[in-house]
Amino acid sequence: MSITSYIVIALALGITNMLLFRRCGEVTPVRLSVGICHVLLVSAIHVVFFFLGSLIGHLLCFHSTDDPHMYADINAYIFLGISIVVIIKLLVPYLRKEPRLPLFNLNDSMSVLAMAAATGINVLLIGIGSGFVEHGNPIHSIIWPLLIANILFGSLGLMFGRRKVAMRPRRWMIVASVLLLGVAIASVVNA
DSSP states (O other): OOHHHHHHHHHHHHHHHHHHHHHHHHHSOOOHHHHHHHHHHHHHHHHHHHHHHHHHHHHHSOOOSSOTTTTHHHHHHHHHHHHHHHHHHHHHHHHSSSOOOOOOOTTOHHHHHHHHHHHHHHHHHHHHHHHHHOOSOOHHHHHHHHHHHHHHHHHHHHHHHHHTOOOOHHHHHHHHHHHHHHHHHHHHHHO
16 A cells, blocks of 8 residues: 555544544533643544554455465455445444434543544554555554544544534545545555
8 A cells, every 4th residue: 555545544534533523522512722632642542543453454464475466456355345344334324314423521531532442443444454455564654644634633623513613524424435435446456
Protein backbone atom coordinates (compact mmCIF):
# COMPACT_ATOMS: atom_id res chain seq x y z
CA MET A 1 0.00 0.00 0.00
CA SER A 2 1.15 3.50 -0.73
CA ILE A 3 1.20 6.48 1.59
CA THR A 4 -1.83 7.79 -0.32
CA SER A 5 -3.85 4.76 0.73
CA TYR A 6 -2.94 5.34 4.36
CA ILE A 7 -3.92 9.01 4.08
CA VAL A 8 -7.30 8.11 2.58
CA ILE A 9 -7.91 5.52 5.32
CA ALA A 10 -6.94 8.14 7.92
CA LEU A 11 -9.39 10.64 6.42
CA ALA A 12 -12.21 8.08 6.50
CA LEU A 13 -11.50 7.09 10.11
CA GLY A 14 -11.11 10.77 11.03
CA ILE A 15 -14.58 11.50 9.64
CA THR A 16 -16.09 8.72 11.76
CA ASN A 17 -14.24 10.18 14.75
CA MET A 18 -15.65 13.63 13.96
CA LEU A 19 -19.21 12.31 13.87
CA LEU A 20 -18.70 10.47 17.16
CA PHE A 21 -17.30 13.50 19.01
CA ARG A 22 -19.93 15.80 17.55
CA ARG A 23 -22.70 13.51 18.78
CA CYS A 24 -21.21 13.01 22.23
CA GLY A 25 -20.15 16.67 22.57
CA GLU A 26 -23.69 17.83 21.93
CA VAL A 27 -25.22 15.58 24.60
CA THR A 28 -22.52 16.03 27.26
CA PRO A 29 -20.69 19.32 26.68
CA VAL A 30 -17.29 19.58 28.35
CA ARG A 31 -14.68 22.29 28.61
CA LEU A 32 -12.64 22.54 25.44
CA SER A 33 -9.34 21.68 27.13
CA VAL A 34 -10.81 18.53 28.69
CA GLY A 35 -12.43 17.62 25.38
CA ILE A 36 -9.17 18.04 23.48
CA CYS A 37 -7.47 15.73 26.00
CA HIS A 38 -10.20 13.16 25.34
CA VAL A 39 -9.69 13.56 21.60
CA LEU A 40 -5.93 13.01 22.04
CA LEU A 41 -6.53 9.93 24.17
CA VAL A 42 -9.02 8.36 21.75
CA SER A 43 -6.77 9.18 18.79
CA ALA A 44 -3.75 7.58 20.45
CA ILE A 45 -5.74 4.44 21.26
CA HIS A 46 -7.01 4.26 17.67
CA VAL A 47 -3.46 4.53 16.35
CA VAL A 48 -2.34 1.71 18.64
CA PHE A 49 -5.29 -0.44 17.50
CA PHE A 50 -4.53 0.26 13.84
CA PHE A 51 -0.85 -0.56 14.28
CA LEU A 52 -1.63 -3.78 16.18
CA GLY A 53 -4.16 -4.71 13.50
CA SER A 54 -1.56 -4.11 10.81
CA LEU A 55 0.89 -6.38 12.62
CA ILE A 56 -1.76 -9.09 13.06
CA GLY A 57 -2.77 -8.84 9.40
CA HIS A 58 0.86 -9.05 8.32
CA LEU A 59 1.29 -12.22 10.40
CA LEU A 60 -1.89 -13.80 9.01
CA CYS A 61 -1.39 -12.92 5.34
CA PHE A 62 -0.61 -15.58 2.77
CA HIS A 63 2.88 -15.49 1.36
CA SER A 64 5.28 -17.72 -0.54
CA THR A 65 9.04 -17.80 -0.24
CA ASP A 66 9.40 -18.67 -3.94
CA ASP A 67 7.21 -15.89 -5.34
CA PRO A 68 6.38 -12.97 -3.00
CA HIS A 69 3.47 -11.87 -5.23
CA MET A 70 1.84 -15.29 -5.57
CA TYR A 71 -0.95 -14.61 -3.08
CA ALA A 72 -1.25 -10.85 -3.55
CA ASP A 73 -4.71 -11.12 -5.10
CA ILE A 74 -6.01 -13.35 -2.30
CA ASN A 75 -4.69 -10.98 0.35
CA ALA A 76 -6.27 -8.03 -1.48
CA TYR A 77 -9.64 -9.79 -1.58
CA ILE A 78 -9.39 -10.45 2.15
CA PHE A 79 -8.76 -6.73 2.69
CA LEU A 80 -11.77 -5.94 0.49
CA GLY A 81 -13.95 -8.33 2.49
CA ILE A 82 -12.88 -6.91 5.84
CA SER A 83 -13.42 -3.37 4.54
CA ILE A 84 -16.92 -4.21 3.34
CA VAL A 85 -17.79 -5.65 6.77
CA VAL A 86 -16.55 -2.47 8.49
CA ILE A 87 -18.38 -0.25 5.99
CA ILE A 88 -21.63 -2.11 6.64
CA LYS A 89 -21.09 -1.79 10.41
CA LEU A 90 -20.50 1.94 10.08
CA LEU A 91 -23.14 2.79 7.50
CA VAL A 92 -26.20 0.72 8.45
CA PRO A 93 -27.09 2.67 11.64
CA TYR A 94 -27.09 5.92 9.64
CA LEU A 95 -29.46 4.57 6.99
CA ARG A 96 -32.35 4.05 9.40
CA LYS A 97 -35.14 6.60 9.61
CA GLU A 98 -34.32 7.36 13.24
CA PRO A 99 -30.79 6.17 13.89
CA ARG A 100 -29.96 5.00 17.40
CA LEU A 101 -26.27 5.73 17.60
CA PRO A 102 -24.14 5.11 20.69
CA LEU A 103 -23.54 8.04 23.01
CA PHE A 104 -20.74 8.27 25.56
CA ASN A 105 -20.43 10.60 28.52
CA LEU A 106 -17.43 12.86 27.92
CA ASN A 107 -17.43 13.94 31.58
CA ASP A 108 -16.46 10.43 32.72
CA SER A 109 -12.96 9.20 31.85
CA MET A 110 -13.98 5.53 32.02
CA SER A 111 -16.73 6.24 29.49
CA VAL A 112 -14.16 7.86 27.21
CA LEU A 113 -11.93 4.78 27.47
CA ALA A 114 -14.95 2.61 26.69
CA MET A 115 -15.67 4.84 23.69
CA ALA A 116 -12.10 4.45 22.46
CA ALA A 117 -12.24 0.67 22.83
CA ALA A 118 -15.68 0.31 21.25
CA THR A 119 -14.91 2.48 18.25
CA GLY A 120 -11.39 1.09 18.03
CA ILE A 121 -12.72 -2.31 16.95
CA ASN A 122 -13.46 -0.94 13.47
CA VAL A 123 -10.01 0.65 13.37
CA LEU A 124 -8.47 -2.68 14.40
CA LEU A 125 -10.33 -4.52 11.64
CA ILE A 126 -9.22 -2.01 8.99
CA GLY A 127 -5.67 -2.36 10.35
CA ILE A 128 -5.87 -6.15 10.01
CA GLY A 129 -7.07 -5.77 6.44
CA SER A 130 -4.31 -3.34 5.55
CA GLY A 131 -1.77 -5.70 7.08
CA PHE A 132 -2.79 -8.34 4.55
CA VAL A 133 -1.82 -6.14 1.60
CA GLU A 134 1.18 -4.35 3.11
CA HIS A 135 4.69 -5.58 2.44
CA GLY A 136 7.08 -4.58 5.17
CA ASN A 137 6.17 -2.48 8.18
CA PRO A 138 5.94 1.24 7.32
CA ILE A 139 5.42 2.48 10.86
CA HIS A 140 5.48 6.18 9.98
CA SER A 141 2.98 5.73 7.14
CA ILE A 142 0.66 3.98 9.57
CA ILE A 143 0.96 6.23 12.62
CA TRP A 144 1.21 9.86 11.49
CA PRO A 145 -1.64 10.21 8.96
CA LEU A 146 -4.11 8.48 11.29
CA LEU A 147 -2.99 10.42 14.36
CA ILE A 148 -3.18 13.79 12.61
CA ALA A 149 -6.54 13.09 10.94
CA ASN A 150 -8.13 11.76 14.13
CA ILE A 151 -6.95 14.72 16.20
CA LEU A 152 -8.05 17.32 13.64
CA PHE A 153 -11.41 15.78 12.81
CA GLY A 154 -12.12 14.79 16.42
CA SER A 155 -11.42 18.32 17.64
CA LEU A 156 -13.60 19.74 14.90
CA GLY A 157 -16.42 17.34 15.81
CA LEU A 158 -16.09 18.24 19.48
CA MET A 159 -16.34 21.96 18.72
CA PHE A 160 -19.32 21.35 16.43
CA GLY A 161 -21.02 19.38 19.19
CA ARG A 162 -20.39 22.00 21.85
CA ARG A 163 -21.85 24.71 19.59
CA LYS A 164 -24.65 22.39 18.37
CA VAL A 165 -23.71 23.06 14.75
CA ALA A 166 -26.04 21.26 12.34
CA MET A 167 -24.36 18.56 10.28
CA ARG A 168 -25.56 15.90 7.91
CA PRO A 169 -24.05 12.80 9.50
CA ARG A 170 -25.49 10.43 6.92
CA ARG A 171 -23.67 12.21 4.10
CA TRP A 172 -20.41 12.33 6.02
CA MET A 173 -20.63 8.62 6.79
CA ILE A 174 -21.31 7.85 3.14
CA VAL A 175 -18.20 9.84 2.22
CA ALA A 176 -16.13 7.89 4.78
CA SER A 177 -17.53 4.60 3.46
CA VAL A 178 -16.73 5.51 -0.14
CA LEU A 179 -13.16 6.42 0.87
CA LEU A 180 -12.65 3.07 2.61
CA LEU A 181 -14.20 1.17 -0.27
CA GLY A 182 -12.04 3.06 -2.76
CA VAL A 183 -8.84 2.05 -0.99
CA ALA A 184 -9.96 -1.57 -0.79
CA ILE A 185 -10.88 -1.69 -4.49
CA ALA A 186 -7.59 0.01 -5.41
CA SER A 187 -5.68 -2.66 -3.50
CA VAL A 188 -7.53 -5.39 -5.46
CA VAL A 189 -6.82 -3.65 -8.78
CA ASN A 190 -3.13 -3.18 -7.92
CA ALA A 191 -2.66 -6.77 -6.68
